[in-house]
Structure formats: structure tokens, C-alpha cells
Amino acid sequence: MTLALRPVTLALSLLSSMLWGGADFLGGSLTRGRSAMLVVGASQAAGLLTVAVIAVATGAWRDPTGYLVPGLVAGVSGVAALVAFYTALAIGTMGVVSPIAATGVVIPVLVGLTRGERPSTLALVGIGFAIIGVVLASGPELSGRAGARPLLLALGAAAGFGVALLFITEGARASTVMTLVTMRVASVGLLVSVGLVRILARPRGVHRPISAGARRARVAGLVGLTGVADVMANFTFGVASRTGMVSLVSVLGSLYPVVTVLLAAGVHGERLARVQQVGVVTAMCGVVLIVA
Numbered sequence: 001m002t003l004a005l006r007p008v009t010l011a012l013s014l015l016s017s018m019l020w021g022g023a024d025f026l027g028g029s030l031t032r033g034r035s036a037m038l039v040v041g042a043s044q045a046a047g048l049l050t051v052a053v054i055a056v057a058t059g060a061w062r063d064p065t066g067y068l069v070p071g072l073v074a075g076v077s078g079v080a081a082l083v084a085f086y087t088a089l090a091i092g093t094m095g096v097v098s099p100i101a102a103t104g105v106v107i108p109v110l111v112g113l114t115r116g117e118r119p120s121t122l123a124l125v126g127i128g129f130a131i132i133g134v135v136l137a138s139g140p141e142l143s144g145r146a147g148a149r150p151l152l153l154a155l156g157a158a159a160g161f162g163v164a165l166l167f168i169t170e171g172a173r174a175s176t177v178m179t180l181v182t183m184r185v186a187s188v189g190l191l192v193s194v195g196l197v198r199i200l201a202r203p204r205g206v207h208r209p210i211s212a213g214a215r216r217a218r219v220a221g222l223v224g225l226t227g228v229a230d231v232m233a234n235f236t237f238g239v240a241s242r243t244g245m246v247s248l249v250s251v252l253g254s255l256y257p258v259v260t261v262l263l264a265a266g267v268h269g270e271r272l273a274r275v276q277q278v279g280v281v282t283a284m285c286g287v288v289l290i291v292a
Contacts, residue, residue, distance in 0.1 A: 021259020028089025071182025081160025092150025107162030126289025133283025
């Protein structure tokens with residue numbers, strides 16, 4: 001397979017990274033002090049509404065149904081990864097958790113290689129750099145206040161994101177928009193089911209405190225923005241995967257930790273240990289090498 005990395009493919013892939021990075025920062029921030037499942041569920045619902053409008057407006061709902069199975073798999077794996085990821089962001093360090101979760105890109109990269117895509121030797125060296133960077137970045141987290149939990153959650157999220165990326169590219173071959181509709185229907189349906197089970201299992205008389213109206217409206221708006229950014233990131237990534245090598249597009253789309261780390265440092269004032277800084281830089285250098 002010798003699909004070139006066209007300028008539009010490069011732009012869409014990088015745009016997906018920017019959108020994912022912003023969505024991850026907002027989602028992780030909103031999850032602090034709130035249920036990760038609640039934040040993910042509300043944001044996924046907002047994403048479903050957005051992509052459903054796009055599907056109706058563009059007539060995509062008439063597309064061939066080859067997107068159904070990939071969309072369902074991507075939806076289930078993606079929502080499980082998001083819950084794990086947002087929980088890890090809430091209890092761990094964003095600048096460490098985000099690069100670890102981004103290593104799920106190895107899954108579509110390896111699948112692309114087995115299908116005949118041939119990135120350079122430099123790109124393969126980059127995968128090694130990314131792994132080393134993750135080890136350096138995550139090591140100090142094991143002895144931190146939250147212990148190993150954020151690290152394990154981030155690794156689980158990485159696996160889920162990798163599977164989701166792979167099946168988004170599969171579904172996009174039939175219909176990018178309808179793949180995303182199927183994803184969101186699957187994820188929202190799963191979260192609603194789990195939420196109902198939890199509500200029914202809750203002891204009677206136990207109520208959650210409700211914040212003031214203005215604060216509630218602001219939070220709802222930010223959650224909605226998170227969902228819209230996430231689904232648009234998926235959309236731009238899906239379109240890009242149709243015009244370039246999956247192994248390269250996937251890595252370009254996984255540069256989002258840079259955005260998350262910069263936002264966490266600028267807004268929350270997060271500071272990393274020296275070895276973590278080296279690890280994050282090494283992981284990002286690995287990503288750049290893969291692209292190069």
C-alpha cells in the first residue's frame with residue numbers, strides 16, 4: 001500500500017489531535033469531583049446529537065451498512081477507554097496519563113504494517129522511543145499519592161483507544177459519518193444501561209447533592225463542548241484515514257497529549273518531575289520519528 005500523506009490528510013490528522021487534546025483536558029478537568037461515567041455519558045450524548053444532525057443533513061444515513069460492526073466495536077471499546085481515561089486524568093497527573101493513553105496507537109500501526117504498509121525504519125525506531133518514554137513518564141507515578149491506579153487505567157485506556165482507532169478506519173471505508181453515529185448509539189446505550197443498573201442498585205433515600213443552577217448550566221455547557229470536540233476529532237480522523245496510510249494517520253492523530261499537557265500546565269499549573277519531563281519528551285519524539 002503506497003497511499004501518500006497528502007496535505008489535506010496531514011491537516012485533518014493534526015486537527016483531530018488538537019480536538020482530542022482539548023476534549024481530554026476538558027473531560028479530565030470536569031471529572032475531578034464528579035463521576036467519570038456521568039461526564040462521559042453526557043458528552044457522548046452531545047456527540048451523538050451532533051453527528052446525527054450531520055448524518056441527516058448530508059444524507060449519510062443512506063450509505064451502505066458496512067459500518068455497522070466496526071462502529072459497534074469502536075463504540076464499546078472507545079467508551080470503556082474514555083471512562084478509564086477520564087478517571088485516570090482525574091486522580092493522576094494529566095501530563096503523565098495522556099501520553100500513556102496515546103500509546104494505543106501502536107495497535108493500528110501494527111495492523112497497518114501487517115497489511116502491507118511500509119513506514120520507514122526511522123518510524124519503527126520511533127515506536128521504541130515511544131515505549132521508553134512511557135516507562136520514564138509513568139515510573140514516578142507508581143509512588144505518587146494515587147499509586148498505580150492511574151497508570152493501570154491509562155494503560156487500559158490505551159488498549160481501548162487503539163482498538164477504537166482501528167475500527168474507525170475500518171468503518172470509514174463504508175461511511176465515516178455513519179460509523180460515528182453507530183459508535184455513539186452503542187456508547188450512549190451502554191452507559192444508559194449501566195447507569196440504570198446503578199440507580200436501581202442504590203439504597204433508597206440516598207441522593208446526590210445538586211449544585212447551583214448557574215454552575216450546573218456552565219458544567220453542562222463544558223460537557224457538551226467536550227462531546228462535540230470528541231466526535232469531530234473522530235470525524236476528521238476517519239476522513240484522514242481514507243486518504244493516507246493508517247499507520248501514519250493514526251500516529252499523527254495521537255499527538256493530542258501535547259495539547260493536553262500544555263493546557264494542564266497553563267490552566268492547572270501542573271509540574272512534572274525531571275524524569276517525567278524527559279519521558280514525555282521522549283514519547284513525543286517517538287511519535288515525531290514515526291511520522292518522519
